Amino acid sequence: MKLFLAFVKKEFQHLLRDRRSMMILIGLPVMMMLLFGFALSSEVKNSSIGILDNAKDESSRxxxxxxxxxxxxxxVKFLDREQEIDQTFRRGEVRIVVIFPPNFDHDLRHSNSAQIRFVGDASDPNTSNIVINYASAVVRDFQNELFGTMKMPYQITTETRMLYNPQLKSSYNFVPGVMTLILMLLGAMMTSVSIVKEKEMGTMEILLVSPMKPLLVVLSKAVPYLALCFVDVILILLMAVFILDMPIAGSLPLLLAESLLFILTTLALGLLISANVESQQVAMFISLVGFLMPALVFSGFMFPIENMPKPMQIISNIVPTKWYYSIVRAIMVKGLGFSYVAKQTGILVVMTVIFFVAAIKKFKVRLE
Structure with missing residues (x-):
């Protein structure tokens, strides 16, 4: 055990002296959190809209x-006729145009109904849909306020309640997603590249002939990345709570334990990669292209899995990020306990064991 701890200490010293690796391990999580928190937020604010007011009456104003x-x-723009709408969108001046019909106020007050048209730029369908939904909400609030003083023959009212995220903050979605992507990328890529680097430099053979078992030599190189990835988890959670104002609804120890399990899963993947490749470029290519894209697509972070074709939904079940993202969202956002994430936890445990066993067998073949 003393020899193993000595190897781990040596790897920590090598890693801490490598400024580029430390920049990736510490700088990347901070940069991604800041980007998603302030630059890549899915919330749409201060959208430019155009107005075509054919009524020019009290209610329209x-x-x-x-x-x-x-x-x-x-x-930002008032139009005079509908023929101007197309050119306004082509110049990118507005996101939507609101069209008021003639006699808007008269129809609203005497017929209890009036129609407003929204014209959106569907070249960006998601943003356009969000903006139109926001505008519809403003119109509904105005209508409810106006009809509160009027007697209507029939009235159907709806009450909406948003659980877990009543303010609809995008951070509730991207913080679990960023955690998932960062741990997947750093755990698999940095571990595989570190071990393959020893192979390229010819120092792995020297390490393997030491008195310590070859398997422990390899594991000693993964321990520093386990610790630093865990530091990344704590750093992300601190930024989420104190900078992005996202509380942790569930158990923090449970969240940290599940994160530790997922880090072990990614490290096992990194060991498996390093056991099958001979160059850092190949290891990095597999980590970035082979794992990052599936992790992004099949985690459910960017694209709903239930909207995918059935074959792709089946494939998503073998991607570890799907299960970890589900765990983090359940604990951090919904405040659920272990019983609600036991299935996902069990799947990650099985995956970790399979990856470790496969990596160990491959290393044994190389050592014979």
Whole structure:
């Protein structure tokens, strides 16, 4: 055990002296959190909108004022006719155009109904849909306020309650996703590259002829990355709570334990990669292209898995990030306990064991 700890200490010293590796291990999580938190947020605010007001009456002016004073919109252009709409979108001046029909106020107050048209730029369908939904919400609020003083023959009201994330903050989605991607990338890539680097330099053979068992030599190189990836988890959680204002609803010890398990899964993948390749370039290519893209696509972070074709849904079950992302979201956002993530935990344990066993067998073949 003393010899193993000595090897681990040596690997820590080598890693801490490698400024480029430390920059990747510590700088990458911080950069991704800041990017997703402030630059790549899915929330849409201050969207430029155009107005085609064919009514020019009291109600249309009130609603236009309500849209302009919303945090989501800024009225930047008033149109005179519908023929101007196409050119306005082509120049990229607005995201949507709101069209008021003639006699808007008269129809609203005497017929209890009036139609407003939204024209959106569907070249970016997701953003356009979000902006139109926000505008529809503003119109509904205006309508409810107006009809509160009017007697209507029939009225159907709806009440919406958003559980777990009532303010619809995008950080509740991307923080678990960024954690998943960072741990998958750093754990698999850095471990595999580190061991393959020893092979390229011819120093792995020297390490393997030491008094310590070859398997422990390899594991000693993975321990520093286990510790630093765990530091990344703590760093991400601190940034989520204190910078992005995202509370941890569930058990913090459970979340850290599940993160540690996923780190072991990624390290096992890194060992498996290093056992099958001979160059750092190949190891990095497999980690980035072979694992990062499936991790991004099949985790459920960017794209809903239930919307995918059935064969792709089946493939997603063998991608570890799907299960870890589900665990983090259940604990961190929903505040659920272990009983709700036991299935995902068991799957990650099985995957970790399979990866470790496969990597060990491959290393044994090389050592004979």
């Amino acid at each position: 009130m609603l236009i004022d309500r849209l302009d004073h919303s945090q989501y919109f800024s009225v």
